[in-house]
Amino acid sequence: MSPTAYFFQQFLNALSLGSIYALVTIGLAMVFSILRLINFAHGDLMMIGSYAILMIWDAGAPGWVAILAGVAISGVAGIIMERVCYRPLRGSAEMTTLLTSFAVVVLLENGAILLFGPNTRPFGILNFSHPTFSIYSTLISKIDVVTVILTLTILLLTALFIKRTTMGIAMRAVADDLTASHLVGIHLNRVIVSAFFIGSLFAGLAGLLWSARAGKIYPLMGFIPVVKAFVAAVIGGFGSIPGAVIGGYVLGFAEVFLIALLPPDFQGYRDAFVFVLLIFILLIRPQGILGAKAMERRI
């Protein structure tokens, strides 16, 4: 393969991985910007969505029904999670909710192990009959193309939603000042539930794309993506939605080219490099790439 083709292939690969990270990160950032909650269990919504899709598909439903239903289930699971786990804690310290979300992770992952068993299962639902095609000797897998196009469409729609619709404006208001927006009559619960719902739908979709890329699912699949999405959120400036998208793509590119450049002996260490990157960004530019003002110090 020519170096150009190789580069192009890796480029597409990075674009597709970055798209998935962007989808996960948006949900994380939406909830964080409103509630100051880092929801580690966000990744488990990916897992729930993927398992739901597989279950429905195995039951004999056509692929598109399974996908729609699975993503919807993931969205509903997000709403339930908010209602059961996080609403009773509204107003408590950031650390309390963070630790709770950590407990939710253990709860959901072990629940999944109990229900579905600890083993990896093949995930072949987006397995097109010809998974790859080639243009000018560049091998392109269809799932990458689907991922990129789907994500870009969703990103566009999200931007419109946040800019134009009443709910989107309400979300921005609540993110800006929770108490003040409550005072002017915005229904907090409605806004928070919508943020969770949209974020969880995206997580379900990201779960589908992630699982289709990997070709397998397992109960603990959600944890590393969500922690990486946090890295992406930090890169982009925490809580900012455009930042989340940029952060997701930066992380996708950084990771893919790290893999391409690292000698084979060090391949296993790539997650370690990602988190070293996180710690350094937090130190050097804690406000992220897009964050204009430094994080204020509350007195």
Add this chain to the structure above:
Amino acid sequence: MRPERRSFYTLAAIGLFFLGICLLEMYGSHYDRRVANLMMIYVILTVSLNLSNGIMGISSLGQIGFMSIGAYVAAVLTLPAGLKERWLTGLPHWLSTIQAGLLPAMVLAGVLAAVVAFLVGIVILRLQGVFAAVATLGFLIIVKVIAENWMSVTRGGRGISALPAYTNLWWTGAAALVTICVVLRIVKSPHGRSMLAVREHDLAAQSIGINAPRIRLLAFVVSAFFTGIAGSLWANLIGVVSPGSFYLWLTLLIIIMMVVGGMGSVTGSVISAAGFTILLELLRGFENRIAVYGISYILFAAVFMLVIIFRPDGVMGDREFSWTLLQRAAAFSRRKSP
């Protein structure tokens, strides 16, 4: 109560504690001793986590990373020399031909964990709140990734097995006692008061001349030291160290123990660590009987969420046990009963 009376009671309690250890070592079954050992290790872990997270208020999720470091240091030191040469090909010659005892392994495990905590702490402790939490979680993941991939020293995912079973109750009991005493001394010292001040109000504490970064680093390093020691005791108790042992579940477990006991209360940590160890063993027996595994995880996580919603201060809040308190409680109950 007079001070000499208090110290008499304290010494008597320590005496009783060692008598209990002596009895367990002589008459306890293998299983009893194992549970008691685990209990002591969890006490060390929870009390030292409480120093950094509860008393100092650092939101660290990476504590178990230090335990992992301690456990691997102990494993590399105490593995029989023959196995070392076969499995751990990356070790320098002088290290692969010796087999250390438990005491040097413990000390080195603690010191190395503390050194790593010092280096990591300089960087990470500049962050606060949730950012510190995720950065420390990143540290935990980094430690795990290294343990999984540094084949020539950690043997990767297979882990290092066949470690000598050096750990007994004398070691774990003494280590737990030392941890508790040191942490209590720190809390009552000027350093401990500074920690509480920084936790409550960083800026106000700095404005009266407390060096907040230094005091944070101190709590972090001391906590990591004892956590590393707990790791070495664990390695030589269980006999196997593998990367998966020191990860999310153990992290959550000691957080649960700390929060349920009360963040900021050493007494609470001890009570809750002991209670949860027993609960964990009971549940494990139950799981084995019905052959469904993982219930204890789910139950613990649920208990944690209930506690955090309905009683966020835990059992003890930030109060500590004292003989005076006990005396008062006794007098109170005497007055109530006819």
